[in-house]
Amino acid sequence: MIRKKGLLFLAVLTALIVLLSWFFTDSWLEKQLEDMGSSIAGARVEIDQLDFSFTGVYLKWQRLQVTDAKKPMKNLFETGPCAIDFEFWPLLSKKIVVSEFKINGFQTNTSRDTDGSLSASEKEALRENSLARKGASKIRGVAVIKFAEIGRQANTDSLLKIAGLSAPARIDSLYSRLDSLYTLWDKRSAKSNPLPTIKRIEKKIDAIDVNNLKNITKLTKALEQASAAKKSIDKLNKEIQSLKKEYQTDYRSVKADLANVDNWIKNDYNRALSLLKLPDFSAGNIGRMLLGAPLSDRFTEYLGYIRTIRKYARKYKSTAPKKEHPPRLKGQDIYFYTPNARPDFWIKKLHLSGNAADSLKLEGLITNFVSNQKLIGQATQIKLSGSKKNETSLDLEGSFNYLQDSPQEKFRFTYSGFNLNGAGTLLPGKIKSGTGNILALLKINGNHLKSRIDFNAKQLRFAQNGKNEMERLLFQSIAFAERITVRADISGTIEKPEINIHSNLDKPLTAQIKKRFGGKLENERVKINAYIEKQTAAKRKKLEEFAAKRGLKLSSVFTHYEDALRTQAKTLDTLKKKIQKKLTKQKNKLGKDAAKKIKGLF
């Protein structure tokens, strides 16, 4: 029953596997982790001297470098010696429980010895896997105008020709539509013309001479004829009323379309303004133009990370997930948890120590980073702090709470006294000197978010004088103000956040801009207005006159029909009354005569 050769083969195979894994597990795992990290970071990730022990249940490495995708000769961050201590038994249940994860020597923005960029094929693979950017929605209401382009010399005439207006074509289209509609109504109203029927009835009625109707039979017949005619008139009236009602509905829609002409012209005007970079320099708009786009980009990126974390938290929480349609032979994994079970993934404590940019010493602790918080009854907490020579301090406190049905995230970030030298990502120019403070609060409950960001900077000096007149004016205003304070309020939903930014520069800068560029901008606006007016006025006038004329014509047709029907109905009513009166008289007379004759008999 037992195959001896088979047993021998198995023994040799097992020995070979043990031997190979003894020598190659660390390098294989190192390569796997580096590839996985590179696909997430978008640039090369390198791990040095990885040491993994299944029996000792630990994973260690001496150095980890994550390249900055935008600067391949710099590391986004790197770490010194790190150690992860696993628990053994959960591994046999397909669970990873990390009792402690220590990251030492954390540093940001360090130099690299080699280029850390990925090859084209590696980047392509990364684009498909980038989870954080998937489904990210831009914050609404952020000006997309590039500040440096404001006030740029532009040839309004040539740009307007390139831009092309949509209103004239839409007016023409509406004209054709109205023409078809009115032609249709002309046909319908002609088809329903009641005048021939009225004439026929009139002819019949004229033939009835009430004075010549001497007996009851003739009178009764005449009354029946008049009643039938009245019935026909009433029916016609009903048809005309229903037709008129239909026409009025169409007429209302025509009126609404005509009212849209104003919006079409307004849209063309706004589009031309945006193409010519002629923004609205109202006080409320300056903050958005200054900081809106960079702030929106960063906020959107962070929301993307939160969405990703939520997605995975949901995946591991569900016990009866929706049926998916996986690729053939892959299937769908169903997760089964008991309230006392251990989660599939759990880092109990993650210690972080190192230096951030600007030599800021960092200390941090992340607790309960877990796949299913309900199983351990605790939320994930983040606490990070740093300081430098009592000048600069950083604090980040946050929590990811998925214990309730509605997920909640809370963050508070303060960064005070930091050096702005060389910073240039938020303001439209590289800063030469200055210090800044940031206080950011973010609270997300379910789909609703509320955030406030206060930023203030003082003694700002820019590295250059500004590329154009507009930038020079901005830098001068900031330098003159000595301190800038910006407040951003972000609210709404994760899918559609809305931003509102105000700064102390809003009013003075608006005044300066209006003073300096007001005349020029106004001239351009007038030019655009005149151009649009020239292109649309004649067409618009023609359309409005046409609509009014044809509308009036149709209304008068309906009025004429109604008048004729009303007159005829009135005539018939009079005739009926006259016949009725004579009939009653005849009946009475007949009654009296009959009484007299009966009396004569006796």
Add this chain to the structure above:
Amino acid sequence: MFFIKFAAKLFKILRSGESPNKIAAGFSLGMILGLTPLLTVHNFILILLLIILNINLASALFAFAIFSGVAYLLDPLFHSLGYFLLTGIPALHGIWTFLYGFPVVALSAYNNTVVAGGLAISILLLIPVFPAMKYFVLYYRSHIDPALQKFKIVQLVKGSKFYTAYEKIKGLGA
């Protein structure tokens, strides 16, 4: 050429002197290997059994090849059945939950819909397939093979490439 080799392999198995039980056992285990995703704990155990026990390997490989194709075609059915077994029967929920927290069993990927559906179908098929295969081998050897040899068509085939290949393989197997 592939089909000729394939048919030759089938004839070789059926006409070999191997016991019908061993052929049927190999065929049944090969069927399970083919119907469920290969890299799973239960398939690892089945492969170990095939190596250690004196079961016909050729019939196992033959069944694995056939049922892998069948599994690909029936994948949506396995997925639906697995989903139903894992989520649609409340009485089984306790067992699944117990197994999920049980060391080693949790590694078996039983909670995957295709694995669960495929394995359920395989186990159900095991009951008729083993005796049916055994009966078929016996019947073939006693009735079909002798009758086939008498057919004129077989005499014609004997002169063809197919027969040459068959003879070649038969010779190798001897």
